[in-house]
Amino acid sequence: xxxxxxxxxxxxxxxxxxxxxxxxxxxxxxxxxxxxxxxxxxxxxxxxxxxxxxxxxxxxxxxxxxxxxxxxxxxxxxxxxxxxxxxxxxxxxxxxxxxxxxxxxxxxxxxxxxxxxxxxxxxxxxxxxxxxxxxxxxxxxxxxxxxxxxxxxxxxxxxxxxxxxxxxxx
Numbered sequence: 137x138x139x140x141x142x143x144x145x146x147x148x149x150x151x152x153x154x155x156x157x158x159x160x161x162x163x164x165x166x167x168x169x170x171x172x173x174x175x176x177x178x179x180x181x182x183x184x185x186x187x188x189x190x191x192x193x194x195x196x197x198x199x200x201x202x203x204x205x206x207x208x209x210x211x212x213x214x215x216x217x218x219x220x221x222x223x224x225x226x227x228x229x230x231x232x233x234x235x236x237x238x239x240x241x242x243x244x245x246x247x248x249x250x251x252x253x254x255x256x257x258x259x260x261x262x263x264x265x266x267x268x269x270x271x272x273x274x275x276x277x278x279x280x281x282x283x284x285x286x287x288x289x290x291x292x293x294x295x296x297x298x299x300x301x302x303x304x305x306x
Contacts, residue, residue: 138167138176149176152290165189165280166196169252174198174277175285177295177303187304188280191248195228197279198244198254204263204270206232206240214244218260222250225257238265239273 137148140158150158157178165177165188179185188194217226227244234241246253258270278285281303287293295303 137170138164153178153292166249168277169255171255172275172277173289174275175280175283176277177280177283184304189249193247194281195245195247195279196249196277198246198275198277199233200242200244200254200258200275201236201273202240202242202258202270203273204238204240204261204268205265206242206258206270207264209264210261210270213261214257218257220250220256220260222253222256225250225253225260227254227257238263243278 139148162178165185211230214227217224229245231243233243255272258272261270283303
């Protein structure tokens with residue numbers, strides 16, 4: 137869970153990090169919802185945080201498994217966008233990378249991250265075979281800008297100065 141503390145006493149991302157990250161006020165750049173996993177960057181610099189989270193400033197890439205048959209029409213709709221209570225939800229790019237039974241694996245790029253953006257986007261679409269809403273079963277962020285996830289789940293490391301410069305250029 138990406139939060140500093142939880143009223144229900146659940147573990148947060150800070151439980152995976154050294155104590156000084158919490159005490160020195162390191163903040164996550166963006167969020168991942170409770171049912172998601174993947175790349176998460178931290179900083180103490182609010183300007184860096186703003187630069188990387190401002191809509192349109194930085195592309196994020198996710199790999200997702202969707203319950204349902206994702207068609208070419210679905211992909212066209214996702215690229216065009218769907219109306220939601222949070223405004224238009226859409227993707228910049230989407231690529232079908234696998235199929236398993238009634239599930240579809242996709243790689244999706246977005247440049248903004250509204251609340252549960254990808255989950256709501258696909259939930260607005262219907263499976264053509266069963267008529268039920270599509271559902272994102274798993275979601276993993278694999279890239280922020282040019283920075284790729286290169287460590288195991290639960291591990292952490294510092295960015296090099298070069299990585300930070302490249303990331304901020306995106």
